[in-house]
């Protein structure tokens with residue numbers, strides 16, 4: 001195999017979508033749980049996108065999920081979205097959907113769809129208010145990639161249940177335009193005392209979830225680096241998020257608007273009684 005063909009084969013193996021490839025509708029199959037991975041960028045493009053897609057494909061196969069990855073916004077119609085239980089905005093940036101596509105996605109969420117936003121999903125669709133509420137916060141800036149300690153507030157949710165309370169890792173630590181805590185259920189914060197350049201202060205949410213508009217939404221700011229997608233705990237975080245968003249694992253994401261940072265109140269375990277969806 002010549003070097004160019006070998007490179008192309010390797011790119012296929014890690015599942016990097018051809019940005020120009022057209023989306024092909026998935027037939028609805030009874031008993032199948034499918035997730036759609038959307039990686040379109042119109043701004044900054046992370047070189048970790050192929051690694052991230054490969055990681056989601058591995059997670060999907062380990063959890064019995066079907067997965068499609070696309071950069072084609074025409075995937076966002078009522079009929080195209082219907083087969084999917086979860087849609088991931090994986091390292092998206094900028095204005096990625098047109099008005100009709102946005103409306104179809106909004107209907108899909110309102111019908112009970114689950115959204116997972118990773119890293120620059122918060123650097124996406126600044127002029128679409130529904131998306132801003134779904135994501136919970138918009139990106140504001142970041143210092144250099146460096147180690148920091150994440151504090152896991154909720155260790156019952158499927159996305160955080162295997163994480164340690166103090167979770168040291170290296171990533172690009174996002175600051176947000178506003179603290180989302182009053183409108184989302186915060187799962188984890190990053191400790192600005194453990195790295196330099198953070199600007200959110202002592203309460204710096206870094207992963208959260210919410211029941212939103214009839215659907216579910218999860219966001220994690222991690223995942224800038226290629227290394228993130230071979231990091232066992234980050235992969236477990238992502239796997240739990242996908243399982244929760246797809247309705248395969250119950251997780252508490254309510255009590256929104258009545259929460260205060262854990263440092264100012266004794267922690268109470270979140271209720272574990274949920275109505276699982278199937």
Ligand SMILES: [Zn+2]
Pocket residue numbers: 046119120172224
């Ligand atoms: Zn980044």
